[in-house]
Amino acid sequence: MSNYVVYCDLNCPYSYALHEKLKPLSKSHSIEYRLVEHAPDLGLYGNRPEILTELASDVFAVRSLAEDIPLALPPERPDSRFAILCIIAANKVSADKANRLRELFYTALWVEGKDISCPSIIFNCINQAGLPLDLEVEDDSEEQLEIWQSQWDSSQVASRIPAIIAADNRKLLGLPNSEDLTAFFNGEEQAPQTEASKVQRSTSLHSIAILCSDDIEAMWDPISTIRGDYNILLPASMVELKQLFDSENHAPDLVLLHSDANWIEVLRGYQSFIERMKISYTPIAIVGAEDDDYLELSAYSAGAADYISKGRSAGILKARIGMMLDLKKSRDFLERSARIDGLTGINNRREFEKRLEQEWRRSSRTNQSLALIMLDVDFFKPFNDRYGHLAGDSALRKISAIMQDTVSRPYDAVCRYGGEEFAILMPETNAAGAQKVAEDLRRAIVEEAIPHDQSNVADVVTVSQGIACFTPSDTNSPMQLIQAADKALYHTKQTSRNAFNTAGEY
Numbered sequence: 417m418s419n420y421v422v423y424c425d426l427n428c429p430y431s432y433a434l435h436e437k438l439k440p441l442s443k444s445h446s447i448e449y450r451l452v453e454h455a456p457d458l459g460l461y462g463n464r465p466e467i468l469t470e471l472a473s474d475v476f477a478v479r480s481l482a483e484d485i486p487l488a489l490p491p492e493r494p495d496s497r498f499a500i501l502c503i504i505a506a507n508k509v510s511a512d513k514a515n516r517l518r519e520l521f522y523t524a525l526w527v528e529g530k531d532i533s534c535p536s537i538i539f540n541c542i543n544q545a546g547l548p549l550d551l552e553v554e555d556d557s558e559e560q561l562e563i564w565q566s567q568w569d570s571s572q573v574a575s576r577i578p579a580i581i582a583a584d585n586r587k588l589l590g591l592p593n594s595e596d597l598t599a600f601f602n603g604e605e606q607a608p609q610t611e612a613s614k615v616q617r618s619t620s621l622h623s624i625a626i627l628c629s630d631d632i633e634a635m636w637d638p639i640s641t642i643r644g645d646y647n648i649l650l651p652a653s654m655v656e657l658k659q660l661f662d663s664e665n666h667a668p669d670l671v672l673l674h675s676d677a678n679w680i681e682v683l684r685g686y687q688s689f690i691e692r693m694k695i696s697y698t699p700i701a702i703v704g705a706e707d708d709d710y711l712e713l714s715a716y717s718a719g720a721a722d723y724i725s726k727g728r729s730a731g732i733l734k735a736r737i738g739m740m741l742d743l744k745k746s747r748d749f750l751e752r753s754a755r756i757d758g759l760t761g762i763n764n765r766r767e768f769e770k771r772l773e774q775e776w777r778r779s780s781r782t783n784q785s786l787a788l789i790m791l792d793v794d795f796f797k798p799f800n801d802r803y804g805h806l807a808g809d810s811a812l813r814k815i816s817a818i819m820q821d822t823v824s825r826p827y828d829a830v831c832r833y834g835g836e837e838f839a840i841l842m843p844e845t846n847a848a849g850a851q852k853v854a855e856d857l858r859r860a861i862v863e864e865a866i867p868h869d870q871s872n873v874a875d876v877v878t879v880s881q882g883i884a885c886f887t888p889s890d891t892n893s894p895m896q897l898i899q900a901a902d903k904a905l906y907h908t909k910q911t912s913r914n915a916f917n918t919a920g921e922y
């Protein structure tokens with residue numbers, strides 16, 4: 417009996433990626449692959465919009481978790497049952513050839529985009545594996561699959577992810593990284609993340625969302641051209657496309673919109689959405705069925721970045737997409753330069769003022785407290801005079817990094833207010849919460865131990881802080897919040913330093 421059993425599905429990109437991760441570990445002698453169907457009904461509805469949307473999301477997630485594994489979006493999830501039965505039958509002829517057949521099926525589907533339910537594809541894979549061309553799938557293969565399926569269904573493992581089960585009943589679920597795999601095979605218990613919604617976005621690949629008002633097959637030729645070079649997302653509706661833009665990890669870099677008919681109506685329907693997307697620039701191109709000057713001009717009038725006909729060559733399509741993504745990169749760089757402080761890499765004062773207005777309005781609607789910490793480096797001019805401006809710049813960068821590490825909520829804003837003064841904006845935070853953050857910051861900066869022999873309070877760099885917390889109302893304003901925090905900061909600098917004070921508490 418094998419030391420490890422791997423339950424996986426030919427029809428699952430997570431299973432394919434796990435299979436590829438296991439190959440270099442040379443564990444074939446101790447691993448038994450039991451192929452099952454995670455969702456047997458999927459193959460019956462492989463090209464329905466909601467199935468393709470989910471498939472594209474799964475491929476996106478796997479590519480983010482395993483960027484080194486070749487993987488491209490296939491045209492559909494095929495019915496994998498007969499391919500599994502062929503592997504089971506092949507194992508009775510040769511275990512090595514059965515392993516080779518499994519690899520060929522995975523590659524055919526997840527790299528080459530072929531339909532592994534198609535008899536000719538199955539025949540070619542059997543031939544490449546060196547198996548008899550008259551390989552027969554008999555009743556005992558069906559019985560074996562049913563046994564494995566029953567074991568899987570009763571294993572209390574999530575139904576749509578692969579699993580490795582050790583002889584001592586330890587389980588490794590989902591798509592673990594190499595370190596987790598090694599630790600698991602060394603006898604450790606591991607619990608890697610398995611939820612696709614929590615994965616981090618792949619940094620090496622751009623993402624393209626393709627929204628098609630007709631059957632997605634009408635767009636498959638362009639998709640097949642680019643599916644290996646980009647993350648492809650297939651929202652089934654405009655509502656799902658908007659949801660992608662609301663997601664930090666799934667927001668596309670480019671949107672392709674397609675409709676063969678009713679072009680004018682389609683363009684008008686998308687126009688307001690295109691205009692809203694200009695807030696955070698994302699190019700949107702219209703994909704048309706044919707070259708038509710009137711439709712192309714209509715697309716540009718509606719705010720589209722480009723009009724592409726489906727009949728263009730693969731090279732032209734890639735070049736046009738590349739130009740749009742380069743344009744987005746340039747726009748993103750300019751937008752980032754406008755809001756990021758060049759020295760410290762955190763938000764600048766302009767971005768602080770913008771975020772303050774936004775959070776003030778939001779806090780006004782939710783009736784939640786908005787906290788502001790103003791922070792100033794103690795005796796910074798004597799520090800610069802003693803150690804030089806390069807050392808001063810280095811100290812500011814270190815303090816900025818500490819602030820970003822300490823203030824970890826994604827909706828909090830760490831900003832350089834000017835010179836050696838910083839501002840931290842914290843929505844939904846009361847005085848006690850802000851005071852805890854201020855104390856954590858004070859302590860972390862002292863522990864950084866940046867030498868400062870010109871300070872009157874310590875022999876290392878310290879900071880003074882002022883805190884103010886307002887619930888927006890008709891009787892106060894964002895400017896009053898700044899003034900209150902600044903006044904508390906001034907009080908700290910006049911009375912103690914290396915400390916903080918809260919407006920209304922001194």
